[in-house]
Amino acid sequence: MLYLSAAPDLDEHHTGFGHPERPSRVTAALAGLREARLDDALVHLPPRRATYAELELVHSPHYLRELEDFCHGGGGHLDPDTVASSGSFTTALLAVGGALQALEALEASRDGVAFVAHRPPGHHATSDQAMGFCLVNTVAVAAARLAGRGERVLVLDWDVHHGNGTQAIFWDDPRVLYISTHQSPLYPGTGSADARGGTGAEGLTVNIPLPPGATGDVLLAAFDQIIKPAVAQFAPTWVLISSGFDGHRADPLAELALSAGDYAAMAAQARELVSAPGRVLVVMEGGYDLGAVTMSAGAVMASLLEQDYRPEPPTSGGPGREAVERLRARLAR
DSSP: OEEEEOOGGGOOOOOOTTOSSOTHHHHHHHHHHHHTTOGGGEEEOOOOOOOHHHHTTTSOHHHHHHHHHHHHTTOEESSSSOEEOTTHHHHHHHHHHHHHHHHHHHHHHOOSEEEEOOSSOOTTOOSSOOBTTBSSOHHHHHHHHHHTTTOOEEEEEOSSSOOHHHHHHTTTOTTEEEEEEEESSOTTOOOOTTOOOOTTSTTOEEEEEEOTTOOHHHHHHHIIIIIHHHHHHHOOSEEEEEEOOTTBTTOTTOOOOBOHHHHHHHHHHHTTSOSSSSOEEEEEOOOOOHHHHHHHHHHHHHHHTTOOOOSSOOOOOOSOHHHHHHHHHHHHO
């Protein structure tokens, strides 16, 4: 079964005409589930807002109060790219609440997967700063909630941009393994392979920077050579996927060369990273070409349900294999 948290009719996060982070991103992802013929598997979760106490698992109270006041005061630009409107804080609460609701559904059923199709994205948000279209860090709150209950959590971030906020939040936390594949160089300029975690969690941050033009075979090589060994050593009890679809070759904000078929292949690898059923949660991050979002969302969720749906073939032949091999050799020392 596929637990779905989505509330596009309650979305009041307005970013303005022409902004790439727009409400149609969510409806495009939901269309992908229909095109993948997943309707019969869907269990729709009722929307709920996260509480302040839940957000404070990773965010400072002062930051949350400032953000709420800023939004309720009419909003505006938090930085040149990040916009908030009067309803943005409430919409962000629904995103985080949706992730927590999805965790509760998986915990109760011990079966299936969950998809949190909300906006705004979250993985750039630090404990006290909004940036990169992100206001609060949805996947980080979910991971912190699980870790607080004694779980060992893998956050697998395949958004094309490095999730600097998630990395910073769990930099020194031995309960969370953060792995990111991302294009480099690219916004926000973080995600060096040398960034490997703080003194309390050394080696529990794994960054895999990839060159522009990298194709799906490069990502699968990264799974085999770097991701799987790191995960085997950590032995997570949960996998949370920060699923940006902006690595697709059609995305206007980046330059990786992935297809929906590649996303399906990565999802097939991801579902093997945890042994118990009902322990995979997908949180939507970036992705700004609507057609690519539709195809990729359908491909990922179908693959996690072990259904064969690949609206595009996988890709190969792009640069990056040498970078993966060099990183593997460095980590093996």
